Amino acid sequence: MYTTILDQSGAVAAAARLAREGAIAPATAGEDDLCRLLPLLVDQVTAEAGVFEPRVCARALREARGDAARAVSLVRAWAATLPRLPECRVDARAMRPLRRITPAFADPPGGQYLGATLDYAQRLLDLDDAPATGPPPGDAVPAPAAARPLPAAFPRALGGLEERGLVAEPEAIAGRTGLRHRLCRAETGAMTALAYSGIRGYGQRSDPTLVELRQGMLPLRVAHPDSGEAVHAGEVAATLAEVVLYRVHDGHADPRLSLGVGATCGRVERRAISAALLDANCARAAHDASPPPCDDREFLSVVLDGQEAAGFVEHLKLPHHVTFTSDLERLGALGEEVDG
């Protein structure tokens, strides 16, 4: 029975068994297979969990039956049990680039490199059965004649604008770093929706331009726990976005652009772009009295964590008959007053 809180009859285990009924054996869908089959879904979990451990995230997705929110919950709970190494700072300039586009400039210094993307491939569902060999149909684009090798580093596309004094100096805004951390782990759909609400017209009039989007591997160097020497600990897949907003800062005219920066683990690019938009919105509206949700740092910090949101929304599935009895009792009393 639903109200069986003490689970005396083994109902919880039986329900979980039912939920896993028909699942194929874990060995048939191994972690590496899942990482290759659903790389962006795995990336989304690494990003929302804030734990770049793709194989663990793939395992979590499998155990959560594809529910990304539950997978994130599993990964975060697991990561919370691990010892913390000293914090390390990552220099974005050290990224080993795999893709770089600059929508703001046709021909920027350093050039543009598409890398791996389906962005420009037509969205036609392939109804043919996949061939026994060869790449999956969505990727069946002819190999480029000679892909240019990627350079080891790119100049920032924003650099030229900064040299010309067109970008507003970053203001010391309380909580901006904290917001960026929250955006980094924010729930993908929620963050996209809030960023969309801004450019859809529910924020201040904004005219954002994505100056640069970069995807690649960030090298991690950490201090060795014994010797204290900096050692290379591996690489993290990451995406970085820089957005500028035209025109108004802090509610008054300024001939310079507002900069927003977004970053995410993994390769779900709309995460980085959405984060950059929201960061720029909040920077511009920092001194506004009652900003709309998409410009409101505090609001965004509160609502964008997927675990907090999903947890509280889904807690409504828990028994509420005690509190509801109180509601009904009050309704009855009110009714009597009205009738009386």
Next chain:
Amino acid sequence: MSAALDGLLAGGAAGRRGYNHAYLDEAAKREVRRTLLKALCLPGHQIPFASREMPVARGWGSGGLQITLATVVPEDTVKVIDQGDDESLNALGIRDLVTRTTGAAATTETPAATLIQTRHRIPEDGLAEGVVLVFQVPIADPLRIVDARPSVTRRMHAEGDYAGVWLYLYEDMVHHDHASFTHSHPVEVEGGYVMSPSPIPRHDVARLDGAPHISLFGAGREATLYAVPPYTRVRPLAFEDRPFETERFGGPCVRCGSTGSFLVESGGEDGAPPRLVCSDTDWCRRRRERAR
């Protein structure tokens, strides 16, 4: 371009996978055409339509694509540009889809084109009578800046209540000394509806007035179409004493020497200042060929 498209075209124009000539089914195309006729009869008025999911993402030209596919005939010669450039990846994908699902010819040369789908530019050549220019539109409603709610702005359009947008312009003049619209400057069409010209630069906004071609505007994400028929008055909103101004550039195109076209920055390698080049790459190329 894509193997998926090869697959669905392999069965001939009828499409063995159930995809139709010009991708959309006949009823869908008819509905878009009816909406377009209504739009042409009510210049600048936004008409809702049943925007379909297209094989490009919402916001990537799905509205323009639906107009193009509903309008194109096999005799058409189709040109697709993004920011003025025929070779932009998004433009290539759309041109490929249109020509290969319809049998229409493709071109990059503006004078040869009878149907042009564009993102954010009007080709520098004056377009002739009979040419159809299809704009991709991200934000259909010019009153979005006044109120984000469609229920409110629809009423404003119906009542001809454009005080809000005029006030917006006035406040721009007071606070910033010029209109803050850099592109998408709202226009009044034939003395009636106020319309967004789509995010074309002011250089192009000025060129809509009295143009001989047909302008069709498609906003797929917002499920809205609108149109400007040939030889229609299109006036950018401006005050008598503060006239509308188009972009000014610091020099001619470094490639073709043009001083009258819309220029964009290019290059700037190794600390060198970026150079100005024509955004309409086909126009620039033909000018250089003629000069030789």
